[in-house]
Amino acid sequence: xxxxxxxxxxxxxxxxxxxxxxxKHMFSPAVTRQYPYEKRxxxxxxxxxHALVRDKETGAAKCVGCGLCAAxxxxxxxxxxxxxxxxxxxxxxxxxxxxxxxxxxxFCVEACPFGAISLTEHYxxxxxxxxxxxxxKEKLLLTWDKYMAGEKGEEYFKKFWxxxxxxxxxxxxxxxxxxxxxxxxx
Amino acid sequence: MGTTKYSLNNDVKSGSLATEELTLSFGxxxxxxxxxxxxxxxxxxxxxxxxxxxxxxxxxxxxxLAEHRNYFQIIPLTDRLDYVSSMTNNxxxxxxxxxxxxxxxxxxxxxxxxxxxxxxxxxxxxxWLGTHAxxxxxxxxxxxxxxxxxxxxxxxxxxxxxRLTVSYPRxxxxxxxxxxxWLEDLYKLTEEFPMRxxxxxxxxxxxxxxxxxTKGIGVISAEDAINMGLSGPxxxxxxxxxxxxxxxxxxxxxxxxxxxPIGKNGDVYDRYRVRMEEFRQSNSIIRQCIEKISSGPxxxxxPKFILPPKDKVLTDIEHLIHHFVxxxxxxxxxxxxxxxxxxxxxxxxxxxxxxxxxxxxxxRMRIRAPSFVHxxxxxxxxxxxxxxxxxxxxxxxxxxxxxxxx
Numbered sequence: 001x002x003x004x005x006x007x008x009x010x011x012x013x014x015x016x017x018x019x020x021x022x023x024k025h026m027f028s029p030a031v032t033r034q035y036p037y038e039k040r041x042x043x044x045x046x047x048x049x050h051a052l053v054r055d056k057e058t059g060a061a062k063c064v065g066c067g068l069c070a071a072x073x074x075x076x077x078x079x080x081x082x083x084x085x086x087x088x089x090x091x092x093x094x095x096x097x098x099x100x101x102x103x104x105x106x107f108c109v110e111a112c113p114f115g116a117i118s119l120t121e122h123y124x125x126x127x128x129x130x131x132x133x134x135x136x137k138e139k140l141l142l143t144w145d146k147y148m149a150g151e152k153g154e155e156y157f158k159k160f161w162x163x164x165x166x167x168x169x170x171x172x173x174x175x176x177x178x179x180x181x182x183x184x185x186x
Numbered sequence: 187m188g189t190t191k192y193s194l195n196n197d198v199k200s201g202s203l204a205t206e207e208l209t210l211s212f213g214x215x216x217x218x219x220x221x222x223x224x225x226x227x228x229x230x231x232x233x234x235x236x237x238x239x240x241x242x243x244x245x246x247x248x249x250x251l252a253e254h255r256n257y258f259q260i261i262p263l264t265d266r267l268d269y270v271s272s273m274t275n276n277x278x279x280x281x282x283x284x285x286x287x288x289x290x291x292x293x294x295x296x297x298x299x300x301x302x303x304x305x306x307x308x309x310x311x312x313x314w315l316g317t318h319a320x321x322x323x324x325x326x327x328x329x330x331x332x333x334x335x336x337x338x339x340x341x342x343x344x345x346x347x348x349r350l351t352v353s354y355p356r357x358x359x360x361x362x363x364x365x366x367x368w369l370e371d372l373y374k375l376t377e378e379f380p381m382r383x384x385x386x387x388x389x390x391x392x393x394x395x396x397x398x399x400t401k402g403i404g405v406i407s408a409e410d411a412i413n414m415g416l417s418g419p420x421x422x423x424x425x426x427x428x429x430x431x432x433x434x435x436x437x438x439x440x441x442x443x444x445x446x447p448i449g450k451n452g453d454v455y456d457r458y459r460v461r462m463e464e465f466r467q468s469n470s471i472i473r474q475c476i477e478k479i480s481s482g483p484x485x486x487x488x489p490k491f492i493l494p495p496k497d498k499v500l501t502d503i504e505h506l507i508h509h510f511v512x513x514x515x516x517x518x519x520x521x522x523x524x525x526x527x528x529x530x531x532x533x534x535x536x537x538x539x540x541x542x543x544x545x546x547x548x549x550r551m552r553i554r555a556p557s558f559v560h561x562x563x564x565x566x567x568x569x570x571x572x573x574x575x576x577x578x579x580x581x582x583x584x585x586x587x588x589x590x591x592x
Contacts, residue, residue, distance in 0.1 A: 014393055015393060018388055018389045021385060021388050021389060022326055022389075031336075043340070043343045043344040044344075045344075045347040045362075046347045046348075047346075047347040047348050066510075068513050068514070071513055071514045072258070072259065072513050074259040075262075103262050103351065104348065104351070105265075105353045107259070107353075110361075110493065113506065113509055159362065161496055162361055162362050162496070163356075163359075163485050163492070163493060163495055164495050164496055164497055165495035165497055165498060167359070167363065167483055167484050167485040167495070168487055168495060
């Protein structure tokens, strides 16, 4: 055993180094968040509670009841019941989502050809009863009014309602950031 | 009353005090079992004579469920295999289906996938390091690891709206494009991350307690490791430089420079070293990808298998028909036949074997889960070792029971 190794072994050098690191961290700002008192904002496009889009012009739900979201849903938690309305029109009678079954994959948003369903940034909806998690059409429309109405909803569909044709063609504006970006013709 | 004094020694010598093996049921609710793993240990004193793992407590029948869902709907199921690094599972699955359909993924999507997969690898290894150190007795590392994990998870949230079960890759590309802000923030994070790795190493790398608990414990020779079908850091810790990313490159792994770290002795310490080096390699891969990523489409042009653009669906009848058919029936013209493609996930080699009968759903899907194979190595690692080393061994093989039981 060399002298250097001996000194290291006797004076617990590596343990002292570790202790110095933890001591240093005592004087750095805390990274923890006191959750119920301090809340963080979810990022745009967060996959939280569902909402049915309210049409600006008519004030009713945009949904036409085609049933594609229910067909796409991997956990089969969407139930749609349609009836015959005025002038033999198809009307959505009930639109229900069993939130406790949902896996929040946002495939319903992708499947909807009208952009009539979205996932909001709301994630604190715990309750004592199971009924509170069985979302009806009215509840879903209220969620939209509360969390997504206005510009926020428009931004959501612009960014997260995919794929759009621009995903398939060449985009130039994305090449700005990095100096080594290669442009391709098209 | 007799006059002879009672002596334990005499009893042991004469054989009248028989010592029996003790059966200890370890788990399924033991905090060091990393999930719902149950080990039945036969103990002779403190030495493990026999170790029998029991699995299946987290069986959800994902392989069977996959037979009743079309190819798109299986993506959220793969999230729940190895829930610590769901992104790599998604990518692994998408690559298999793309090969089955014959889809070429655009360049940009490949780079995005590589970045996301390497972030996922860092996330998984951070969780492993934290919990492994916690099992062995170092609490601080756990707290530091979760501090960095939070930052990477926040970036995932900004990327796709979910923190753990991402469902981000799609067949033929990725869900949405990444912004330059996101890339810049990730670049900043990768600048700072090597310093964080050094911090973890300061805490445990040379610590005498850590060395005593890990060096020479749970040794697997290279030959045994290959024979048992081990993969990932376990195999590399034994000195075999096998990595699917290097041998059968997918995504953009052949376009970046990186090395496969290997160990020498195949003990717990070497496996720890391999994963610490993988942190650095992953970090470097992410940086190179950000520098090399080019503009372009993020979805492949394959109208038969990929959802048509939303802006065209309501204006063009062909796109509308495609949209309805793809969602209600799945990708209909899938080829007949079977396919197996493996990808390198943080735990090892994850393979999907799919038998297609030409309908929109797989006829059979089998998942080659690295955790399942690695658990089979546990008896070999634990037998002859002490009870305390069982915990170190479980930590070092880095298993997730969601993937093992499927």
